Amino acid sequence: MSSVEVCKLVDVPNPGALAVVAEGVPVAVVRDGDGGLHALRDICSHADVALSEGEVDGCTLECWLHGSRFDLRTGQPSGPPATKSVPVYAVRVDGEGDDAVVLVDVTVNAARH
Numbered sequence: 001m002s003s004v005e006v007c008k009l010v011d012v013p014n015p016g017a018l019a020v021v022a023e024g025v026p027v028a029v030v031r032d033g034d035g036g037l038h039a040l041r042d043i044c045s046h047a048d049v050a051l052s053e054g055e056v057d058g059c060t061l062e063c064w065l066h067g068s069r070f071d072l073r074t075g076q077p078s079g080p081p082a083t084k085s086v087p088v089y090a091v092r093v094d095g096e097g098d099d100a101v102v103l104v105d106v107t108v109n110a111a112r113h
């Protein structure tokens with residue numbers, strides 16, 4: 001494990017996504033509005049655009065360009081045009097309140113199927 005601090009928890013919209021970089025990898029840190037925190041590779045599997053600029057709806061993140069919805073737990077798209085999943089990374093919170101920070105490990109695929 002090599003978790004790195006990427007942002008403060010309070011900086012992530014809830015629900016919503018924040019673009020960060022962890023060890024050179026673009027990552028979308030996502031809060032689902034229902035207590036869930038997720039980290040996905042911040043590149044759509046269909047084209048080279050940032051998923052963090054899309055809309056969070058429940059446990060999905062919708063790509064803003066063509067509308068594929070990616071499951072925040074598995075990285076799988078629920079429909080076209082994307083057909084491949086995006087990596088889901090291990091994410092955790094350290095600390096409490098306004099001082100809580102988000103740590104991401106891009107070496108661990110945390111997809112839950």
Ligand code: FES
Pocket residue numbers: 044045046047048049063064065066067068080081082
């Ligand atoms: S670029 Fe994301 S669905 Fe096309």
